[in-house]
Amino acid sequence: MLHYKTYELDDPEAPWVVFVHGAGGSSSIWFLQIKEFIRHFNVLLVDLRGHGKSKGMALHKEDRHYDFEDITxxxxxxLDSLRIQKAHFIGISLGTILIRNLSEIAPERVSSMVMGGAIIRLNIRAKVLVTLGNTFKRVVPYMWLYRFFAWIIMPSxxxxxxxxxxxxxAKKVxxxxFMRWFRLTNEITPLLKYFEEKDTAIPTLYLMGDEDHMFLPAVRYIITRHTNSWLEVIDNSGHVCNVDQPLEFNTRAIHFLKKMSSTDALTATVQLRLATC
Structure with missing residues (x-):
């Protein structure tokens, strides 16, 4: 099982918030969020397979080539081991794809979603990067590729x-x-296309940096098509907005989650929708 860490409040009614990091990261990328979130919620941090303290998790022979469903x-x-029946989910970058996939596999487990630096669609630049990576991954050291990708996505x-x-x-992976995770790029495009066409209607807040030029345009488009979806753009921030502007990220995410955790979630949804009109 994945390595995880929990922070629990004394309040038995306190809702759970699950943080999901992106490829090459670990639960430590949420260090600027933990202090604020544990004041309001029970918090669960997970290290995805092969990352952080889950890098040593045993794999059966048949699991050595896995897909997004396996990781989800x-x-x-x-969640099952902790008997968490339902939770709010916060993701960054590729972690948002996993959360969106979880909302398809087990929608009854998802109260709401906060998608930071959400990957909704791959633009031409992103597709070129993936193609280059698949072409050179066998001959170029993987950390060279990762540094190059990081610079393209976060250039400022x-x-x-x-x-x-x-x-x-990423150096710890x-x-x-890394090669197993990179193979997942082959299934990203059809998966994202399916997500774009299907609206879960689960309350979703997209938190995007105004300088996240690779992924922000697609999010601006998707909120016009999906119900119960809102976009808030954080100034002076790039793709990893929870690190670039943690105060803004925390304030906006906590406000949204507290609304969604209210006893009348339907009323909260209507209020949020009116506020953005």
Missing amino acids: RDIIEV ERHKKSRLLFVNE AQKE
Whole structure:
């Protein structure tokens, strides 16, 4: 099972918030969120397979080539072990794809979703990056590829802290594990297309940096098609907005989750919709 860490309030009615990191990261990328969130919610942090303290998790022979569903079910296994029937989910980057996939596999487990630096669609630049990565992954050291991708996605000097954080975390991922995760790029495009066409109607807040030029345009489009979806753009921030602007990220996410945790969630949804009109 995945490595995880929990922070629980004394209040038995306190809702759960599950944090899901992106590829190459670990639960440590949420260090700027934990202090604020544990004041209001029970918190569950997971390290995805091959990442953080889950990098040593045993794999059966048949699991050595896995897909998004396998990784998503890893998260559900942790929820089951902790007897968490339903939770709010917060993700960053590729973690948002896993949360969206979880909302398809087990929608009854998802109260709401906060998608930071959400990956909704791959634009031309992103597709070129994936193609280059698949072409050179056997001959170029994987950390060269990761540094290059990080620089393309987070190019500004203002993004340096986020970029270095993800690069340093990626160094802890074994090369064989990196290759397994990179194979997942082959199924990203059809999966994202399915997500775009199907609206879950689960309350979803997209938190995007105004400098996240690779992924922000697609999110602006998707909220016009999906119900119960809202976008808030954080100024002076790139793809990893929870690190670039943690105060704004925390304030907006907590406000949304507290609304969604109210006894009358339907009323909260209507209020949020009116506020954005």
